[in-house]
Every structure is written in structure tokens, then in C-alpha cells.
Amino acid sequence: MERKDVDIEKVTPMMKQYLEIKNENEDLIIFFRLGDFYEMFFDDAIKVSHELELTLTGKSSGLEERIPMCGIPYHAASTYIDKLIENGHKIGIVEQLEDPKNVKGIVKRGIVQIISSGTIMDTDTLKADDFNFIASITDFKHGYAVSYADVSTGEIYAFLLEHNPTKVVSEIINLGVKEVILDSKTDKDIYSILKNQFHLTLTITDELSDEYAYIYEDIIDQRYIHSVKHLLAYVIHNQKRDLSHLQKLQIRETKDHLKMDVHTKRNLELTETLRLKQRNYSLIWLLDKTKTAMGARLLKNYLLNPLIDKKGIERRYDIVGTLLKEFILKSDLEKYLTEVYDLERLSGKIAFGNANGKDLLQLKSSLKVLPQISEILEKINYHKKLTDFSDLYNLLEKSIYENPPVSTKEGYLIKEGYNEELDELKNLRKGGKDFVAKFETEEREKTGIKNLKVGYNRVFGYYIEISKGNTNLVKDEWGYQRKQTLANCERYISPILKEKEALILNAEEKIIELEYDLFCNIRDEVKTYIPKLQETAKIISEIDVLQSFATIAETNNYVRPEITENEIYIKESRHPVVEKVINGEFVTNDIIMDKNTNILLITGPNMAGKSTYMRQMAIIAIMAQIGSFVPATIAKIPIFDAIYTRIGASDDLVSGESTFMVEMTEAANAITSATDKSLLLFDELGRGTATFDGMALAQGIIEYIHQNIKGKTFFSTHYHELTDLDKTLKHLKNIHVSAYEEDGKITFLHKIKEGSVDKSYGIHVAKLASLPDSVIKRASEILKVYENKENKRDVKIQEALPIDELMPKKSKVEEELEKIDPLEVTPIEALNILYKLKQDANK
Template structure:
């Protein structure tokens, strides 16, 4: 979901969007404040585009500031701070030119403008255009910023010109055009000539000027007194220049760190603006609408869509089928449950998930993928979907399913939203049906949460006869030429078949397996399990008079303690005992009986 809705243009905006998605609000007033900001930028198309262009140029100033605080920053981090602060000032000015700003945008603009503009100007004036990654590489201070640094750099650069003139003079003196002045970290500055020319320089009068330093396979290297003096001068100038640049870096870093709190506040303000603009862009491009969030127990979604699936289908050129969902109710009618049945691949799980995601989006302060939505604040969202084991903890797939279901039934409240997908499928049919049946009754009578319950146990649809807040929904299909066509539409009613064999055929199971499955299904359906369950519904007192929270049955009595004396007698085989063993057994029984009396 985060990847689908994240249209933020700043790293800080993406982080804030993720935080909001992971922690939706439960205060309608705070939710409305966020929605007001999104709605304002949705209506102001031109302003939104300008803001997003300005925000896109803002680097991640918080990360840059953190590196500087840890003494790991470089010149590029200082430049990022300068660019970020300049962008913050520009965005704040842009918003300031518009009247009627929502409270959230006004506060964010004020925070963005909270850093003294002189800091951004100072950083811009001090730093060169082309910056090295590491501060010890030097060359990051702009020419003209520091007089002493400019003089030292001039001395260093002038020395390079002197080297060029020395090379020309030495070439004339050695009577060769192949002489070169080079430098390495081992010899410093040296003169390099060919092997033949080197032999000549070893003899008088050349050896009075040229001092032999190294012989190579095809060249010889020499030095002179002038080169040694020049090297010391250049090294001193380079070291001096780097020292001056590092001092400038330290002063700029200190000035930035003094403003840490205001810089962080400015970054947070930009992130808020970025998220509001991103959500407005999302609503504009995908046709999302503003939800109504209040303190009721409503859950009404008209034309709801799954944001992730819809985006994926749109990329493939396909449309998404929108569906309604109504779990609303107040007072005695609160806590409606919808049991969703239908074939495999018809869209039951998508329907459950899309309504849960709409709730999350609404309470994070976003527009939602629906024609209309009204939601009473949800305190917790419980989800039991999918099938997976946890072998590292010794849990089977069914055990994981039951642990998650137990957490829901023990914690869900009147304000919770519960989505349950295929409870009980990981065990025997009647075990699973019984657990799913009892779980629905508990949700209905004890938790009273708004809930969506998808199942292939079609017998559960009969509960609508006895549970007044339960309704049945089913996925529409049609059959054409013996094939199933999924319409992905949710309508009132109950399914009577799951069409699992048709789905197995689509998956590519061998034809003999499909034919055998059809024959077995016909035999099993002839047993009329549905009629048996209907009689169960009418006959069992458990379903005729379900317990309420105040009249839950008392816990079953603990099983009787084991009788140790009886167990010992059961373990004795008289036919196998010798006289001595029989006597020892009698003594053991006497001791056991004596011990029980003492207790």
C-alpha cells in the first residue's frame, strides 16, 4: 500500500507518509485537520504543482545534519543544508501568498520559515559549485571567500608554473627534449629521462646538477637542489590551504548545528506539506474522495475499490469493479457482521482487504478510493487472512490461524473492525465448521465489532436466521458454456457452491483428476450435509439460546485426579509374577495406601 500511494517528492515526506500509514489517528478532529490540508491543495491545482516542484529540489537536510553532528559529514552535507533551507524559505513564501490556509498547512509553513535566512546565504557564498565527497580532499571553499586561503592557493598554483619552467631549463641543460619533471609519493618531484640520456647525466659536468635517485628498466630518475626546495614549498602551501579550508568547514558546521532544532522543525514542516500535496495529487489522479470520519459506529462505503489491486489492473489496461459495504448500526443494532461467500477467485479476500485499507487511509488523513465513505472511528483493526505456518516456533498453519483468531476474540471491542478470511479451513471439515460457527456467535454477541467474515462453509449463512445483526453477502458469477465467469460484484445473498473444481481445472490439474473429483463431489453432495446442519440449528439449545456476556457458562470442572493405587494395580500382571515379585508388589501397594492416608 505504501508503495502505491507514496507520491511524495522528498525523502522526509515519504518517511512521514509511512509513519502516518503505520499509525492512523483515532481523533476525528485531527483527522479532519489533515483532510482539510489535502482538500485545499486538491482544489489549488496550480499551487500544488508549484509546491511539488519546489519541494523536489529540497535535499534530505535531517540526514545531512545527523552526519555533521556525528563528525562524519562532508562539504556536500553543508551544501544540502543550504539548498534545503533555501527551498524551505521559498515554499513558505509561496504558501504565504495564499489566503485561507488550513491550520495544518499554515503551521507547516511557519515552521519551514523558522530558520534564519542568513545561514542559507552564508553556506551558498562559502561553498564552491563542484564539491568533493570528503572534506580532506579540499577545494570546496569558493574562491574569494577567504583572503588567506586565496593567497595560499595562489602560492601553490604559482609553484606549478615554476615546475613547468624548470622542466624547460633542465631539458636545455641536459640537451634532450625527452626530459620530464614528475612526482610520486616516494621520491617527491624528480626528473625522468631515458636510459641512454641517464648515462650521460651521470658523467661530468651534468652530475654537478643532476643527482641520481633511481634506475628503472627503461628510464633513470634524478633530482636537483632546486626541485627539493620547491617540493617543500609546494607541500607547505598545500597543507596550509587544506588547514584553512578545514577551519572554514568547522565554522560552517558549528553555525548549522546551533540551528539544529529549527532546521529539524523546518524539515518536518516541509514533510507535512509534501504529504498533503502528495495525497492531493493521489486524489486528483485516481478519483478518490474525502471520507467523513466521526464518533459514530458507522461503516458505509459506496463504490469502494482496492487501491493496490486497482493500480495493478490499471497498469494492465483492466478496470476494477467497485463494491459497496455497510456495517453501520447504533445502539442494539451496533456490531453488524457480513458473512461473505462465493467461489474461489471471485474476489472475497480482495473485498475484505479493500474495506480494511479504506479504513486505514481514512484515519491516516487521506482521501479514499470510493465514491463516498462514512466511518465511525475504529480503535483497532484486526485481520486474520492468509495461511502460513511458523515452523521456527513449532506452530502449524492451523495453530497460527487459531492463535490469531484467539487474539481477535479476546481483544476486539465495540469500536473495532474485524476481517476474518477462511477460519477453520486448516483442520477437519466439521471441526473447522464448528470453530467458525462459534467464532461468529462470539463476535456477534460478545465483541459486537463491525466484521467481515469470508468463508467456504456455506452452512454458516444459516446463522442469519438466528443472529439479527448478521447479513449474508455473496460474489456474483455467471456460467457460460460450462465455464465460470467471475463478475467480482458483491450482492446480498448466499452462495451454494464454491466451484473449486473449476478453479482446479483452470490451474491445470490433469483431466483424470478433474473427472474423478466431479464424481466424488456428486456423491458427497448427495449426502445432503446442508439439511443436517439446518436440523442442528433448530435442535441444539446452544444455537437456540446463545449465551450473552453476562450469562456465559461456567468453566467445565477439572478432570478427576488420577488414582495412583488403581494405576499400580492395573499395571500388575499376576500370571507373570514370581512369588518374591508378588510379595514385593503387595508391600508397594501397602506403602502407597499408607501415603495416601497421611495426605
Template sequence: MEHLTPMMKQYIEQKNQHPDCILFFRLGDFYEMFFEDAVLAARELEIALTGRDCGLEDRAPMCGVPYHAADNYISKLIDKGYKVAICEQVEDPAAAKGIVKREVIKIITPGTVIDPAMLKEKENNYILAALFHEDCIGISYADISTGDSRTTEFMGVSVFSNFLNEVVKINPREVIINQDTYSDKSIAAEISNLCGRAYITKFDPWAFKTDYGAQTLKNHYQLLSLEGLGLQDHPFSIGASGALLTYLEQTHKKSIHHLHKIQYYHTEDFMVLDKTTRKNLELTETMRDRDRKGSLLWVLDKTNTAMGARLLKQWIEEPLTKSIDIQHRLEAVDGLKADLLVREELKEQLRETYDLERLVGRISYGNANGRDLIWLKSSLSRMPCIKNLLGAFSSKALMEINDHLDNHREVIQIIEDAIVEDPPISLKDGGIIKETYHPEIFSLREAITKGKSWIVNLENEERQKTGIKSLKIGYNKVFGYYIEITKSNLNLVPSHYIRKQTLANAERYITPELKEIESKILGAEERITELEYQIFTEVREKVSMFTESVQKTAKAIAALDVYISFADVSDRQNYTKPVVNEGHLIHIQSGRHPVVEKMMSESYFIPNDTLLDCKDNRFTILTGPNMAGKSTYMRQVALIVLMAQIGCFVPAERAVIGITDRIFTRVGASDDLAQGQSTFMVEMSELANIIHTATSKSLILLDEIGRGTSTYDGLSIAWAVVEYISSVKHLGARTLFATHYHELTELEGLLEGVKNYCIAVKEKGDDIIFLRKIIRGGADQSYGIQVAKLAGVSEKIVNRAKEILHQLEANDINKRQKVSSVGEAEIAMAKDEQLDLFHYHSDKIISELLKIDVLNTTPLEAMNHLYRLFNMAKDCR
């Protein structure tokens, strides 16, 4: 350390204070990085790696980026999951004695970004803190760019599973956990696995203490107690929230006043959707390409504002479970759908409304420029018209939105009085404040204007005096004002001209008179720049005093935007208002898949009915060939239920939706090689999760359970699953069960609530046509070979498959005849032949009957035989 240069010592001191960050060290017009940071940044940013003398034997690796273009480079590093510490000069180099003082003024992390260039316009950028304590977990999360802040707790059974489901829903960019928790590698690994792009930050355990968290929250929100936040009985939420606030203030180096008063929410108020279900239903992105197009969000998003788009995504991620709240949303959509003219006028106003949430966030944070204030003024100016248009509606939700909208006349007037209509982006170049706002600005502007007139007059006078017609007066930031004369006219230059600069084809001069004018102009420009910046920050501070009311308006506008989007889509796509209640019935008439229907722009989507309840129709066994549409149908039902519970109309002629607390999907086959799990293990793990966490109010979609193992094992598992889920005693959940095990269709009549349905297929010789229609009854075959033919499999393979199929079917018939002729199923077992799983018990009864010597049996023995057979028959059921 003692051999390092003074500047490098200063760098090392700052780096040691922020070892987990890439340090951007300000040197003149560049941010420089050294040593390991330089090697890493040069690789990630694809910039040149050089070196610098640092006092050691070897030169220090070094790379740098221009100060004015730093945001682009920082954004790239943040996207790659790094943290960046900005180390600035905190004193004027001209006034500094020795080396200029430097300090880290802010730390930018994936979860603390506020610069719009680093944010996705239609997505929230959440940072989450989690406090783990035995069988309790508290979480607190926020979007620092919008001020949104929420917290909840998990306790009791399946606490960690419920926590992980919530993390998947929130999808944070950064997760803060205490160092004790981080040492538990299974927890950290699980979080990292769920949130592939999340940055995991270890934080000091003391910041998670309940007492510390309570005091931090009271200080931040200026409260005497936590009752106003509803957190007094939630110690783990308090601990997590305190840690989150502390971390945000440490990274931003200032208090984060624009965070909303933190909202405590109960997870049971929202439908639970685990990671598998979200992926299978393609709610916000497709499975294959992770593309927005092809998702439910793509279908429903006709929003006109960025804040509306973010709220829509949030609503899709967390459907409601209280029918009264859902009804309020549906009534709002109904009213807007019915009034096209007013809806179009509202859309026109929303299109001209900027992102109020992030605008006011930047203003409160002190990061806004003049254009941000003008955009805020322009947006708030739309509120009176929007309020007037909303006056035509009587739905509770739209009336509440109208009440929450404020005209914000005072904010508009502050900006109107002070800021010019088209301000520059930079705050340091002047031209932001109206000259009528401050008397000194008016006088300084006048001095600058007159000074420039003096320059023009002086140029004309000097041309006349010298006779040099090409003489001109110019200006640059390095040399100031100058008189430029071409070399062909140097013999005419007066003796009192003072040479200032020599060029290839000209000479530049100054005169005492020009120097005096320059002093007046530049002095006025420097003063007006300083004064305008000072006034602007004062105006920005005044506007920030209205942060809470503007945020309230922004939330109302976002909700209105989502309702209008729902109404637009429902109108264009012929969606119907569903009936949502607290019952168990799911009855959909002529339902359609919202995404597939929209993608099929040139063909007609075949609608289908659905009937599920917790009584006679709680379990549907769905059979039919591959590619016929079983998976599409099942996802369609789930999406219709979900759409109804977010408050949107649904693609059906009529729909009655009993509140669903969870949707589970076990669809498709996939290995999890990273976790060392085969397709079948993944299938069974997901099945186990469903069995353990589903309730009678859940909706379960199961596709091809048991297909990942041998036929007989798989069939046995599938049979047992149907028994367990369909039983009211065990679960009794509403279930759609797609299978190729046609033997399972015999369960209708044996198990209460089980009904058979199949996909209608039309055969034409060896070919088949999928009719895409769900009908009562079970399929008698899978049509696998026909599907292979449709998929383009070689005709030789198809023909050979048919031959093998005929042989197998013939062998199966012979085996059945053999077993039947002997009359005892045990012979088949002895010869290791397949039993008929569904007639095994009846075969035993027949076998017992055949053993009875009817002619030599007494009445008492006959009654005993009958009683024993009766009990065996009861076991069959």
C-alpha cells in the same frame, strides 16, 4: 600472552575489550583482522585468509581490507548482523616511540549506522531499548541517522502482546535488552522471531536503572527536570531511554547531541496492527516476494524526498485514532489536490531538496564533508519559495508547516562565505575553502600558483641551456619534483644535475634550484591542507549549532511531501475524501482495492459497497466460490479504512469511516513448523488473539475459519465464533466473515446484526463466470469443481469429481428422508449419521410434540407441555 609480539599484544588487549565485535585493526593502509575474527570475516566477505607470525608456534590466521575501501566491507558485515569495532592509530607514526598507540574510536552496529552508504534511503534505521519489569515494559527507540527519538510504556492486560505489536511496527535493526531479560530465553526468542533481521544486544543492567536514566536524560538534554520531556510519571520509559543513550554514546565514543528531545507517545493514539495483519494487508511489502511493488506503500508513494518517503512509511505503519487529527490531514490533502499548478511548483522545489534529516545528522556528528554542506545550503535556499507557495492555503496542517519552515539565512551565509561551490569529497586534499574567506589561504594559494609558474619557466630555461628538447619536469608523491631526460640524451646532461631515479628508458634528476622551488610549493600545499581542514571543521561546528531548527524544517518538509504524494495519487486514481468520525459506521459506496486496481492497468476493477456498524449490520457472512474475490473484497475494506485513518483519500465514490482502533485479519492458511504448529493450530491461535484483544470499535476479517479440521468440528467452531463476535454482550465488533459453510447463512434472522452477502456468479453449462460483485443473500454452492476446471485440473479428475459429488448428494438426500420419516433426530445420532446442526433443536421440539397424547391430556397438563415447549423454543434462539 608473554610470547606474543608487541603488536599482537596490542591487538589482543583491544579485542578483549570488545569481544562481541569484529575488530578492524589499522596497520598502515589496511585494516587487519586476526584469529577467529579473520576466519569469520574471510568467510563472510569472501576474501583471502592468510597468516602472520605472532610469537606463537602457529601463525595467526589473518585477513585484511584496504583502508580506503573499508566502508563497503563494513557495510556487508553490518547487513549480516555483525558489530564492527574500528581500531585506529591515534598518534603520528613518525613521532611515536616504539609501537604506535591504537584505540577503538567507534563501534558500528546494525542500529548505530550513520554512513549513508550503509543506510536505505527510504527507510528508518531504528535501534530500540526495552526494559522489562514484572507486568510493565518501557521502550525507547531512535534513528541515529535522522535524530528521531521516541518512547512509551506498556502496562496491565496483554502487556507483552502489546509490546510485541509495537516492536513489529517499529521493525528495529537492533534491540537492546538487559542481561537479566536475555536470560529469559522465551522473551529473547519471541523478539528474534518477530524481528528476523534485528540484532539482539545484551547490555549492563545498571544502565536500565530509573535513577541513572533520569540523570542521563537531564545531562544529555541539559535539563533541570524531566517535566520538559513529559517523562516524570513514566519510570520505565526513563530506564529504557537512559540505557539507549548510554549505549549510543559508548558505541559512538561521543555525545549524540543531534537526537531530538525524546517524544513520549500513547499507543492508543494509533491503530493497532499485529504482525499477521500487516503481512496479510501487504502494507509495505508483498507476502510472496517481500517486494515493494504490489504493496499499499508502492501505490501511495509519490514522494519527492527521502525524508518524505520515510515519513509516509511511518504513517502507513501507524494510522491515527483521533478524528480531529485525521481531519487536519484530509483538509491539507484536499487543498493540495484542488490546486494542481501550485502542487506542481511545490514538487519542483522538493525534487531539488536533499535529505535534510540525514545531512544535519552527519554535520552534528562530525561526519559531513564539503559536499554535504553545499547540499544543505542548496536545500535551505528552497525554503523562501516553498513558504511563499504555501501562503495560498488555509488548512491548519499546511499553515503549521509554513510556520515551522525557517529561511535559515544565517546558515546559508556561513556556508556561502566559506565553502567553494564544487568541493572535493576528501577533506584532506584541500580545495574546500574559498580563498577570500581567510587571508592566509589567499597567500598560500598565490604561493602555490606562482610556484607552478616557476616550474614551467624553469623547464623552458633548462631546455634552452642543455639543448634537450624532450626535457620535462614532473612530480609524484614519492620522489617529489624531478627533471626527466631520455637515455638518448644522457650525454647532454650538465654536471650539476644530481641523479635521483633510474628508469628503463630515462633518468631523473634534481637541481638545487628545483629543490628550493619544491620546498616552497610543498610547504605551502601542506600548510594549506592543514589550514583548510581546520577551517572546515570550524565552519561545520558553526552550522551544527543550528541542528534543532534545521531538523524542525526537515520534519515540516517531510510532512508536506507526504501530503503532496497523497494529493497526487488521489487526483490520478480518482480517490474521494472520506468522512471520518468517532461513530461506528463503515459505509463505503463503490469501493475499490487500491493495489489490485492499479495492477489491473488494462481491465476494469469491479467496485463494491460495504455497510458495517455495531447495530443491525455488524456481522457480514460472505459466501461464494474460491477465486471469486472474497479475500480481495475483505482486504479492500480494511485498506480503505486504514487509508482514511492515515489522512489519505480513498478509492470509493463515497466513504463514511467510523474510527477503528484495531484491524485483525485471519486470512489464508500457513504452517509454523519452526514453532511446531500446524495450519489449524496457527488458525486457532490467531483466532484466540482476536477474541481476547478486539473491541467493539475493531474491524475483524475472518476467512474460512474452521476449514483446517473435520467438516463437523470446523462448522461447529465457525458457528460458535459467529455467535460470540456478533453478540454485543460478548464483543459486537464489525466483522467480515468469509466461509464455504453455506449452513451459516441460516444465522441471518437468528442472530441479531448478522447479514448474508455473496459473490455473484454466472453459470454457463458446466462453466462459471466470476462477476466480482457483492450482493445480498447467501450462495447455494461452492463451485469447487468448476474452479478446479478453471485452474487446469485434468478433465478426467474433474469428471470423476462430478460423479462422486452426485453420489454424495444422493446419499445425503436419502439420509435426510430417513431421518424425516422416522421423525426423531436421535435415530440419526444412534447410527452415527450427521445431524442438521441448525435444525437440531426444532427436531427435538417435534419429537416432544409427537410424544404427547393429545386426546388424553388434561388442560393443566397441556399448559405444562406448552410452557416446556416454549422454553425449548427460547433455547433455540
């Protein structure tokens, strides 16, 4: 039976309630709470039973045919919800909205929360060391505004982008966003790519919210405000709870951080490996010696957004250096940080209203060690101070039991001595239970039945249990009334026991009710401390990252970088990850580029280490700009504004172009965006096309970088003819990776030396890869034929091409337009610029 065929007026009141909720929320799987189960019906039941491998049954609902149904226990729902969220679904949780005791007829129900991949608040589900971002994309036709938040921690960010769908998709994937909300004006291609290629949870809506205006009260640009309102509308609609833990909006300016696109971050394996897409053996795996979940997340943020501010970088170096000197303080700091729980996500749960007793105990444990951490921060002259939370600690210490239950509605939450009324009720309950224990002893003596027991269950309350062998001893004068017969015993009740039962259970019910109210009041009191707790979390996470940097520097013998203007001088550099995972000793290499050298043209055999050399340069630059010490004996390095890489094959995010097209697109992006302060890495550019085409393009790009960009560039190639460019390009220098050949066998030395090589040793590498001898022999013969042909040709490709003469000259208006960034221009400035350009065009 399908839902669309059901006459809503013929079903039972409960099923009518379900259908009304489901018909208004077609995109949700409805978890409908009935007793101790969440139940699903119709198409939801069929879908969920299949995906979760549950039994599909039927339910009577007033119709001739039973409707499809499946269910799960509500106390185990999180496991099932996690799997459905992972499969891309959104879950609507339906609960009772009224107390059944106070209602005649059917209890009102409604959706109390919508759970989607970007709005998960359950810390057991979320990865402790990673963000869980939900993003909004709004299209302003001239550009995009993107805002994104981690609802579990309350952090919100926003940035502007040019009107380029590829860049928007790249940024969303770069951030690791789990769910995206788009407005109806956004390019449908963006929706399609994010949905089909990256399988993100997507929603199209134009709803805005004016709630929580404090988040953007300091922001002037309306594009940011509009974007955040768009994001908030969706989050508020889904969560339906207090979100006062959301923090003030942070604008992410690209000019404040080292720019790296998604390809660069993947090629350098910053947060996951290229091959297996896992954290192990990535750079973050090596750097992460943090002790807190907050620190681990901040480290990832640092790694993806390195600084370009010299003062900020040097400040981090200073703290790392101090921790290395003060190793005893560092050891104590590590010990205390281990005791700190995830204050950011605890704050979120407290505001959200789903923090339980264990969460408040975790908060108390964290607060307990803050005075010791504060003392250490003062001793190392840390620039921020921690808040004193002694009042909050004392409140939690005197109120919350040391081992509370998971649920907040089972009692055993509040300590004795905290509330007078609660203590009286507990004494009453204790008196009743003492009576029960005494009653059992007296009844055994009175009846002579040694195995007589007094027990309790929710159906019968307190009862007397007598084994079958002793039931003949029961006398009418004792007033026992048979209540239940079991296989091996009989259960009875007695008037005296029932009288005490009413007192005990009444006290129990009042205790649970009062403890819940008291707990909610304590949680509300804790909520007032959230802004200070979030400030504290930021300080703790930063010092945690810096102690992690100190730990890896000490363990791996890293050195403090010295920041220069335009000179690279790195002695005995190493690739930090490769040196940890290879068998044997890593071969160190110098990286030297003085003020007069902008391009290193790298030649050498395949597999000799050209790519590793280039990658370790980029990784050392990134480590230096996040404030870490680096793997070298001396490191003098400038601050780069961007890193552009063209290394290996990569996937085109949008159009599915050929490898060569992707290669050229990435190269174009690099040379049009790079400045003289950028770092460029090109690994064998041009190999995806015919030899002479590739060689010509490689030379053209090298010349363009040399003449126009002048950024530090590493360019590896197998086109050995290009090595003659050092005669015409004064800022280019040849280097090569050495290899040793003897008796047709090759040994890679992995050592960088000055000058060029004129041989690629490709066939030798094939031999190392165990290609059949017959193939190797034939390839060697063919190679000799090609080499003879090349010797006969008189091709001189080394001459610089007059590219500037061939290119059409740009008009003055075009030149002016290229200087304008539309995202940085105010409306009044735009009008003034337009007026000036019109005057120039008419001249």
C-alpha cells in the same frame, strides 16, 4: 595458530596492542588500522577471509609461527563492513589515537567506533526510504518497556506492553527493528526467537547511561526513563562520538493510533507483499510519490500508525484538497521538494562529526529552496512556518568549494576570500607552482631538450624527467643529479628545484591543515542549527507526504472520505493495488453497512473475490485514517480503533503451532481485544479442522461478535448452513460474490450482491486450474454421494447455542480485575484498588 595459545609477552609491541584490544572485545571483529589498510588477525582473519572471499596470508609477530592475517584498503572499507553487518557481525574500528610526529615508539591505538546493524551512520549504506531502528527491551515483571531509535535521524520512541513475550516479539518484528538490546531479566525465549527465527543482532546488558538527559527530562514515568537509559548506554558505548542530534523522547500511546498486529499488516500487504516480501505491489509502493527521503520514511510511519483523531485526519484531508485545487502551486512545490536532501540524516552526520564537504553542499542546496517552499505553505494556509536559515546559507555559500573532495583532509574545501591566512598560503603555493611551470620552459630552452618535463611524486618530490634518447645531452654544468632510472627515461633533481619544493610543500601542508581546521569550525557552527533543521525536516516531510496523497488522488480518481459515527457507505469501491496490476478493468463493489448492520456474512465461489473485497475494505479504512483520499465514488466511513484480520495461513511467531491453533489464537486475540469501534475480517474461519467442528466454532464466534462486540465484521465462509443465521441475528446480513455457470463452466463476475449462495463451485475452480479430467469427473461423482448423505441427515446447526448459560459466571472481583490496565495504574492507585478488592472479596 589460535589466539588463546599466544604468549602476549613474546609478540611484537604492535601485536600486543592488538591482542589487548581484542581480548577486551571478544564479540567484535577488530578492523586494525595499519597505514592504508585495515588488518584482521587470528580467528577474525579466518572468518572474514572466508565470508568476504579475501586471501588469507600470514604475518610475522615475534613468534616462531606466522599468524593468520587478511586486510582491506581503508578507503574501500564501507563495502566490506556492509557485508559483515548484513551477516550479523559487529565491527570495532581501531585507529591511531595520537599523532605519530609527536610520539616516540609505538603510537597508541584504540576503538574509535563500533558499527552494528542498528548503529550505522553511513547514509550510502542505509535505505533512504526506511528507518534503521535499534531497540531496548526491559522487563519489569508486570510488563515490558520498549524504547527504540533511529540513530541516523535522532528520533527516539518508547511504549509499554503487557507481560506477554509473543506481543513483544510481534512489536519488534512489526517495527522492522535491526538490533535489540535486552536486560538480563528478559525471558530467554524472547532472545532465542529473535536470534534464531529472525536473525536479529542481539546484546544482553544491564548498563545504563545518564548522558543526554534532555531526551527524557519531560517524562515522569520511570519505566520509560529506565528503558531509554538502557538504550543510550549501548549506543553511546558503540558510537563514541557526539550524539547531540538525538531528539526528545516521543511516547507511543496505543490509544492514539489504529491498532494493527503484525499479521494484519502482513495480510493487507501494507509495506511488502506476502509472497515475495518486496516493496513493489504493496500499498506503500502505490502511495509513495514523495520527493524526499524524509517524506518516504514518514509515509511508512503514517501507514503503520494511522490516526484515530478526527481533527488530525480532517486537517490532512483539507491540505490534500487544497493542493488538488491549487495544482500550479502543487507543481511548484514538487519541483522545490526535489531539491531538498535528507535533512534528518544530514543533521545526524553533522552532529556525529563525519559530515564532509559534499554533505554541507547538500545542506546548502536544501536551504536554498526553503524560502520558495515557505511561500507556497503560506498560500495554502499550512499551519506551521519554516525557519529562516539565510545566515546559515550565506555561511556555506561563502565558505565551501562547489566541488569538494570526499575526504576532509586533502584540502580544496574552502573558497578563496573566506580566510585571509589561507589566501596568503594559497598565493604562496600558486607562486611556487607558477615557478615550476616557468622553470620547465626555461630548462627546455637552455638544454635544447624539447621533451624535458618537470613532474612530482611523494617519494622524490619535484624532479626533471628526460627520455633515454636525450640523456647523452645532459651536461655536468647544469647541476642535475640522477635520482631514478626507469625503462624509458631518467629522473634528475636540481638544487634550485629542491629549494622551491620546500616552499611549495610546506605551504601545501599548512593549507591542508588550516582548511581542515576551518572546515571543522564551520561544521561546529552548523551543529548549532540542528534542532531547527530537525523541526524543518518534520514540516518538509509532512507536506511531502500530503502532496504525494494529492498526486495519487488526482492520478487514480480517489474521493475525499466523509467521517461518520457508525455507518459504512462506500460506492464503487476498488482495491487500490489490484486495480493497478490486473489485466483488464477492475470490477467495483459497494460496501454498505448501516447502523443496524454489524456483520456481513460473505459466501461465494473460491477465487471469486471474497478476500479481495474484505481486504479492500480494510485498506480503504487505513487510507482514510492516514489522511489520504480513497478509491471510490462516495466514501462515508467511521474511525476504527483497531483492525483484526484472520486471512489465509500465517506463521506463528513464537511457538510453531499448527495452522488451526494459530487460526484459533488469532481469532481469540481478535474477539477478546476488539471493541464496537473495531473492524474485524475473518476469512473462512474454522476450515483447519473437521467440518462440523469448524462450522460450530464459526457460528459460536459470529454469535459472540453479534451479541458482545458489535464491531463491524466481515466474515466469509464456505459453511453455507451459516447463512440461516440472519433469521436469528438481527444485525447480520448475507451477501455473496456472484458467478455465472453455463454448460458446466463457471465465469466469475466478482460482483457483490445481497443474499447468500448455496454452492461453492470448488470443482469448477479445480477445472480452471487444469486438474486432469479424470480427477474432476471422479470428484463430481463423490460430491453427489456426499450431497445425498447430507440431505438425509436432520442436522439443524442454525439454532443459537445457549453459550451464556454454559459458561461459569464471573465473580465481582474478577470483573473488576478485567477492567484494570496495570500499565496505566500508579503505585498509589494500585494500593487503593487492592484494598477495595479485598473488601469486596470478604463480603
